[in-house]
Each structure stands twice: as structure tokens, then as C-alpha cells.
Amino acid sequence: MMSFAPLSSEPRSQVDDPSSLVMRFGADEPLMMDSGVALSPWQIAYQTYGTLNADKSNAVLICHALTGDQHVANDNPVTGKPGWWLTMVGPGKPVDTDRFFVICANVIGGCMGTTGPASINPATGEPYALDFPVVTIRDMVRAQAALIDKLGIESLFCVVGGSMGGMQVLQWAVSYSNRVFSALPIATAARHSAQNIAFHEVGRQAVMADPEWRSGRYLVEGTRPSKGLAVARMGAHITYLSEMALHRKFGRNFQDRSAPTFSFDADFQIESYLRYQGIAFVERFDANSYLYVTRAMDYFDIAAEHGGSLAKAFKGSATRFCVISFTSDWLFPTSDSRAIVHALNAAAASVGFVEVESDKGHDAFLLEEPEMFAAARGFIDAAARVRGIA
Amino acid sequence: MMSFAPLSSEPRSQVDDPSSLVMRFGADEPLMMDSGVALSPWQIAYQTYGTLNADKSNAVLICHALTGDQHVANDNPVTGKPGWWLTMVGPGKPVDTDRFFVICANVIGGCMGTTGPASINPATGEPYALDFPVVTIRDMVRAQAALIDKLGIESLFCVVGGSMGGMQVLQWAVSYSNRVFSALPIATAARHSAQNIAFHEVGRQAVMADPEWRSGRYLVEGTRPSKGLAVARMGAHITYLSEMALHRKFGRNFQDRSAPTFSFDADFQIESYLRYQGIAFVERFDANSYLYVTRAMDYFDIAAEHGGSLAKAFKGSATRFCVISFTSDWLFPTSDSRAIVHALNAAAASVGFVEVESDKGHDAFLLEEPEMFAAARGFIDAAARVRGIA
Numbered sequence: 001m002m003s004f005a006p007l008s009s010e011p012r013s014q015v016d017d018p019s020s021l022v023m024r025f026g027a028d029e030p031l032m033m034d035s036g037v038a039l040s041p042w043q044i045a046y047q048t049y050g051t052l053n054a055d056k057s058n059a060v061l062i063c064h065a066l067t068g069d070q071h072v073a074n075d076n077p078v079t080g081k082p083g084w085w086l087t088m089v090g091p092g093k094p095v096d097t098d099r100f101f102v103i104c105a106n107v108i109g110g111c112m113g114t115t116g117p118a119s120i121n122p123a124t125g126e127p128y129a130l131d132f133p134v135v136t137i138r139d140m141v142r143a144q145a146a147l148i149d150k151l152g153i154e155s156l157f158c159v160v161g162g163s164m165g166g167m168q169v170l171q172w173a174v175s176y177s178n179r180v181f182s183a184l185p186i187a188t189a190a191r192h193s194a195q196n197i198a199f200h201e202v203g204r205q206a207v208m209a210d211p212e213w214r215s216g217r218y219l220v221e222g223t224r225p226s227k228g229l230a231v232a233r234m235g236a237h238i239t240y241l242s243e244m245a246l247h248r249k250f251g252r253n254f255q256d257r258s259a260p261t262f263s264f265d266a267d268f269q270i271e272s273y274l275r276y277q278g279i280a281f282v283e284r285f286d287a288n289s290y291l292y293v294t295r296a297m298d299y300f301d302i303a304a305e306h307g308g309s310l311a312k313a314f315k316g317s318a319t320r321f322c323v324i325s326f327t328s329d330w331l332f333p334t335s336d337s338r339a340i341v342h343a344l345n346a347a348a349a350s351v352g353f354v355e356v357e358s359d360k361g362h363d364a365f366l367l368e369e370p371e372m373f374a375a376a377r378g379f380i381d382a383a384a385r386v387r388g389i390a
Numbered sequence: 391m392m393s394f395a396p397l398s399s400e401p402r403s404q405v406d407d408p409s410s411l412v413m414r415f416g417a418d419e420p421l422m423m424d425s426g427v428a429l430s431p432w433q434i435a436y437q438t439y440g441t442l443n444a445d446k447s448n449a450v451l452i453c454h455a456l457t458g459d460q461h462v463a464n465d466n467p468v469t470g471k472p473g474w475w476l477t478m479v480g481p482g483k484p485v486d487t488d489r490f491f492v493i494c495a496n497v498i499g500g501c502m503g504t505t506g507p508a509s510i511n512p513a514t515g516e517p518y519a520l521d522f523p524v525v526t527i528r529d530m531v532r533a534q535a536a537l538i539d540k541l542g543i544e545s546l547f548c549v550v551g552g553s554m555g556g557m558q559v560l561q562w563a564v565s566y567s568n569r570v571f572s573a574l575p576i577a578t579a580a581r582h583s584a585q586n587i588a589f590h591e592v593g594r595q596a597v598m599a600d601p602e603w604r605s606g607r608y609l610v611e612g613t614r615p616s617k618g619l620a621v622a623r624m625g626a627h628i629t630y631l632s633e634m635a636l637h638r639k640f641g642r643n644f645q646d647r648s649a650p651t652f653s654f655d656a657d658f659q660i661e662s663y664l665r666y667q668g669i670a671f672v673e674r675f676d677a678n679s680y681l682y683v684t685r686a687m688d689y690f691d692i693a694a695e696h697g698g699s700l701a702k703a704f705k706g707s708a709t710r711f712c713v714i715s716f717t718s719d720w721l722f723p724t725s726d727s728r729a730i731v732h733a734l735n736a737a738a739a740s741v742g743f744v745e746v747e748s749d750k751g752h753d754a755f756l757l758e759e760p761e762m763f764a765a766a767r768g769f770i771d772a773a774a775r776v777r778g779i780a
Contacts, residue, residue, distance in 0.1 A: 235589075238592065243585045246585045
């Protein structure tokens with residue numbers, strides 16, 4: 001059974017992350033959400049890197065994945081760990097902060113400074129909890145667009161993201177086609193599959209089964225659904241890897257000795273690793289945010305909003321696309337990426353496609369994958385030349 | 391969130407299933423377990439079908455999977471549902487009860503009448519709970535062998551099983567090679583993979599995270615870890631299917647209407663289906679048994695007991711084997727079956743191999759798969775001719 005160390009901090013409610021910039025939107029600037037709710041006030045926390053050029057043509061938006069945040073290329077203030085995409089974003093990296101003005105914002109519904117279920121509901125003076133409106137990927141993109149507006153940027157040079165970040169990239173290209181010069185969706189899909197909805201539902205049920213979840217009101221009641229959230233994370237984590245990667249990293253190796261203990265302790269290394277993943281996650285993530293952000297992915301289905309035709313969604317797009325997938329990614333398999341590419345081809349859009357040979361599973365997009373870096377660099381450099389960015 | 395209806399029955403402790411036969415072993419007949427424990431007294435609950443012939447040469451042992459039981463071809467007394475392998479076992483079926491004497495026993499550690507963690511510990515007068523010794527696949531097979539001894543059967547004509555049942559088939563062939571005339575392991579592996587251990591560990595953590603689990607003492611304390619066990623089952627159930635099967639059966643179909651409800655209700659059909667699977671399971675299965683039986687699978691690694699060589703384990707075997715796998719089974723993929731076949735070839739054993747084309751995932755072995763039935767029938771009929779069974 002997992003044991004949780006005494007917590008170093010109080011439950012994380014809405015705290016303005018002092019290391020992030022925050023854009024606030026008042027009562028006259030509500031976020032119009034797909035659910036029909038006009039959310040106000042609301043705010044979006046973000047990081048920037050590099051310098052916006054004079055004609056504001058070099059802005060790159062990075063979209064983060066399910067449990068990511070805005071700290072793409074700086075130390076994370078909560079975990080103290082390096083930014084989550086240092087391999088891709090930084091000086092001299094494919095998304096070169098010496099050339100581009102890079103923006104990364106925490107998604108709406110998140111828990112790193114952007115308004116979400118842990119934020120204070122002005123109507124009650126308490127955290128929203130489940131009174132927070134259900135969020136969609138399109139809502140996330142709307143919030144980012146409002147931020148970009150405020151920053152005075154008319155058109156993004158590139159929108160980049162993996163997994164749920166890739167969903168946002170696709171949504172940007174559909175919702176704001178003329179504001180996206182180039183788009184780089186990685187390890188993603190134009191709609192969430194039944195199997196992926198199923199995995200998310202198990203995670204949500206694990207959270208909601210924890211009596212400390214208190215129907216979502218744990219912040220008010222001073223409890224913390226750590227065990228449920230840890231179980232959710234453990235299950236999800238398996239789907240981010242591949243059978244090959246697990247076999248290579250852990251195999252059937254025992255934790256402390258060569259023989260089984262004949263107990264329910266973490267006998268195998270893989271068990272110990274997963275327990276650690278679960279425990280570490282609950283220290284940095286809000287349980288209700290986990291419900292909301294997984295739900296947003298479940299609802300994602302671009303074609304559904306365009307008469308069932310993905311090609312129709314992209315029709316007339318002037319955006320240049322590069323789609324990247326990984327051979328061992330079974331959560332967002334190459335077939336999902338091919339469906340995007342086929343639709344873009346049918347819509348006569350400009351698109352390149354790279355399937356990277358990797359045994360690291362879905363997580364490959366966050367890891368050391370030279371073929372991905374080369375593809376991203378080549379695509380971005382070519383697009384920058386066309387746009388005349390030095 | 392899942393809602394559990396008022397329970398129709400008390401928590402299931404060790405109850406002699408009146409519809410099953412029970413073989414009892416006294417203090418002088420302990421079960422010598424891999425953990426070093428000599429378990430006594432103990433008992434094994436089983437069903438039989440058909441008639442043992444005069445020379446006792448027509449006995450077929452069916453080994454059940456993780457959450458299966460002895461009710462392979464009769465209505466289940468707990469659920470009221472038909473036997474779990476009526477397609478394979480019965481009059482005129484591939485395992486033809488008009489020709490063969492078929493035995494199916496609940497595994498040691500189970501909860502359908504065979505001694506397990508819900509059984510009374512004679513040392514305390516209370517259910518064993520976690521004081522029950524950890525069980526291995528070899529322990530399950532030892533218990534079955536003791537039953538077969540008592541039934542006066544020297545040699546089994548055939549041992550048949552899928553998934554964990556297939557593990558028992560392999561263990562029978564290794565532990566009691568001269569007592570197994572033919573063996574039919576289906577959708578199984580000679581060792582449990584790191585990924586499968588990982589999925590099991592998530593399920594166990596879900597059970598143990600439920601405060602009603604009470605460190606395993608829920609029967610004594612009158613609680614019931616239903617929510618945790620349901621979450622475990624939901625997660626496991628996904629792994630029994632395939633992405634194709636889920637897409638075909640459910641796709642992204644909404645439950646009640648064509649639009650999302652923007653809530654955490656079971657919006658999608660797949661969510662509703664999974665919740666039902668979870669709720670139905672806890673009505674029929676003991677939570678601690680779930681821990682023990684998953685653990686037995688995790689520990690399974692035949693080669694490890696033979697210097698790392700699977701071929702060595704099968705060396706000199708006179709048993710005839712037929713190995714069956716399914717193309718869409720990602721829990722026990724064809725590569726696992728091929729490893730068994732290669733080892734049997736290296737051991738110069740008699741082996742046939744059939745990979746059945748199916749999109750139904752791991753569960754295919756329980757479903758309508760004519761190609762599997764034909765392969766099983768052909769193999770069993772040929773073996774019966776060699777053994778001279780009418």
C-alpha cells in the first residue's frame with residue numbers, strides 16, 4: 001500500500017504563482033465557454049521567453065499536455081524541477097528562444113495560476129470545485145487567444161504542442177486559421193478514442209471514489225484525495241509508456257533482492273516506480289483539475305463540429321502543418337496522426353508528416369528524440385524563412 | 391461518480407457453494423506452498439461434467455482465468471448467468487462432455503468455495519485476510535493435482551485454459567509432465583510482463599486505497615471496499631478488450647443524447663459500460679482474492695525456475711501442445727505465445743500454433759471465435775484418437 005509522507009504544503013488552492021505573469025480579465029471580458037457559461041472574472045498565468053520582434057511576427061505558442069503547465073523552459077516553482085520541454089525550447093533549440101518570442105500559458109481549468117476549479121468562485125467566496133464549468137479544448141484555445149490579443153499579437157508564427165497540447169494546436173488551426181502561420185501537432189489526435197475516454201474515466205472514478213474527495217469540496221473541508229489521485233496517475237502513467245520501454249527499464253526485476261517476498265509490498269521495480277509516480281503527482285496537481293482537464297480531452301472531436309468531416313474543418317487553411325507521431329505510442333497511435341494528415345491533404349493544406357521510430361511510447365515527445373528535434377527544427381526554420389524571421 | 395445499489399447480500403465470506411462439489415484436506419494433508427507455508431486444513435470446490443471412463447483416460451481439466459470460477463458449463467449460482475465457457479465446453483462442443491470427463495476447480499486463493507483469504511483462519515477463528523499466504527500459479531496447480539489424486543485420476547487427457555488458466559496449463563505441463571497427455575494454453579504467456587504487473591499493481595492500489603478495505607480486515611469490520619474494487623475492475627476491463635472492439639461497440643457515442651452534458655456523468659456509452667462492469671464485479675468477487683490472484687500472475691515466470699531457459703522447463707516433455715493466440719490481444723500478445731512455441735520447439739516437444747484473426751482483444755478466448763473452436767476441436771479430436779478415447 002502506498003504511504004504518503006507528511007505533506008510539505010497545504011492543499012493547493014488558487015495561488016498566484018509569483019514566478020509567472022498573469023493576465024486578468026474583468027467582469028466586462030468574460031470567457032465565453034462551450035458549455036454556455038460566461039466565466040468572469042478569470043485570469044491566465046503564463047511564461048514568456050525571448051523577445052517579440054518589431055513587427056510581432058516571431059511569436060510561438062507552446063501548448064502544454066494534460067498535467068503540464070506554463071513552465072516549459074524554466075525551473076518549476078512547485079517541483080523545483082527543470083522546465084518540461086527544455087529539449088525543444090531554449091537558446092539554440094528547435095524552438096529557438098534567441099529567435100522567437102515564446103509564450104506558454106496554463107490551460108483554463110488548470111491549477112497553476114489560470115482560473116480553474118480550485119479558484120475562488122466570486123458567487124460563494126469558496127473554491128468553485130464542481131461548480132466550475134466543464135472545460136473544452138476550444139475553451140482552452142479561446143483563453144489563449146484572449147491572452148494573445150492582450151499581448152497585441154495578431155498572428156502567431158507557430159503553435160506547437162504534444163498530446164493534449166497537440167489537440168490545442170489543431171483547434172487553433174481550425175478556430176483561428178488566419179492567426180496561425182504554422183502548426184506543429186505532435187503525438188496527438190483530432191478526436192479522443194473510446195479507449196482513451198475509458199482510461200480517463202477510470203482515473204476520474206479513482207479520484208471520486210476517494211472519500212476525501214468530498215464530492216469535490218475537499219479544499220473547503222480541509223481533506224485531500226491523495227490516494228485516489230495517485231491511483232489515477234499510476235494507471236495513466238502506464239499508458240504514457242510502451243511495453244517495450246517498460247520491459248527495457250524494469251523487466252521483471254525485483255526491487256531489493258532476487259527473490260519474491262511473497263507479500264503485497266512493491267516487490268517489482270515497476271511497482272515501486274509507479275507508486276513513486278503516483279505520490280509525486282499528488283504533491284503538484286489539483287484533483288478537480290484532473291477531472292476537468294481529462295474531460296476536456298474526452299470531449300475533443302474536431303470533425304463532429306464540422307458535419308463529421310475533418311477535411312471540412314481544415315478547408316481553405318493557409319497554415320503550414322508538420323504532424324509528428326511515434327511508432328510505439330499506443331495512446332495516440334500513428335493512425336490518429338495519419339487521419340489528420342489525410343484530412344489536411346483532402347483540404348489541400350500544406351502538410352508534412354514524420355513518424356519517428358521510438359520504443360518510448362507516448363512520452364517520447366517529452367524525451368530525447370533526435371529525429372523529432374530534427375523534424376521540428378527543419379519545419380520551423382523553413383517556415384521562418386518564408387515569414388522572413390531572421 | 392458510481393453509485394452502488396443497496397447490496398442484495400452480506401459480504402461474501404467463505405461459504406460452501408452448495409452447487410459445487412468440495413474436496414477437503416485435513417491437518418495431515420497440508421498444501422505445501424511456494425511461500426514455504428504448509429496450509430491446512432484446506433479445501434477445493436469444483437464442478438464435473440460427463441463421465442469418467444473405465445480406464446480413467448478421458449479426464450479434461452479446465453483452468454479458469456483471474457476472476458473466473460469452477461462454473462464453466464453450468465449456471466453460476468452467484469450471478470445466475472450461464473457458465474463462462476459454454477462455447478467451448480458441453481455436449482458436442484470442442485471439449486465434448488459426451489466424450490470427456492471434465493473437471494473445473496476454483497483456484498486456491500479464490501472466493502468460490504476453495505480456501506482463500508476470506509476463509510476462516512483456524513488459528514484465529516476469523517477470516518485470514520492478509521494472513522493468508524501469498525499464492526502462486528504453481529500452488530494453484532498443486533491444489534488441482536491433489537484433487538485429481540483424490541479422484542483417482544493418474545493422467546489427464548487434456549489441460550485447457552485461457553489467460554491465467556493458460557498459465558496453469560503451462561505449469562501443469564512443467565510440474566507434472568507425465569500426467570498431462572495434451573495441453574491447450576490459450577491467450578497466455580510463460581511469464582507476466584512488466585506492463586501487466588503494472589496494470590495489476592494499479593488495481594491492487596485502487597483496492598487498498600479504499601478506506602473500507604481496512605488493511606484487508608473488511609469482513610471482520612463489516613465494511614466493503616466496493617469502490618476501490620470497482621475501479622480496479624474498470625481499469626482491468628479495458629485491457630481485456632481492444633481499441634478496435636471499443637471503437638466498434640461504443641465509438642464516441644453519447645449515452646442519452648447526441649450532445650455532451652458538460653458534466654462528469656457517464657456521458658459516453660463507454661463510461662456507462664465500464665461503470666456497470668465495475669459495479670457488477672464487486673457483487674461477485676472478494677477484494678482480497680483479487681489481490682492474491684493478481685499477485686499469483688505477477689509472480690509467474692516458468693523460465694526463472696529453470697535457469698532462465700523456458701526450453702529447459704519443457705525438456706523431455708511427451709505432452710502434445712496446441713498454443714492459441716489472438717491478433718488483437720495486447721495483454722497477452724502473440725509474441726508471448728510465440729515464445730512458448732519456440733521453447734517447445736527447442737525442447738523437441740510436439741506443438742501446434744494457431745494465431746486467430748480477431749478484433750476482440752484478450753477476451754476473444756471467451757467469445758464466439760469459430761477459428762479457435764475449430765483449432766481446439768481438431769487438436770483435441772486428434773489427441774483423443776491417439777489415446778484411443780471413443
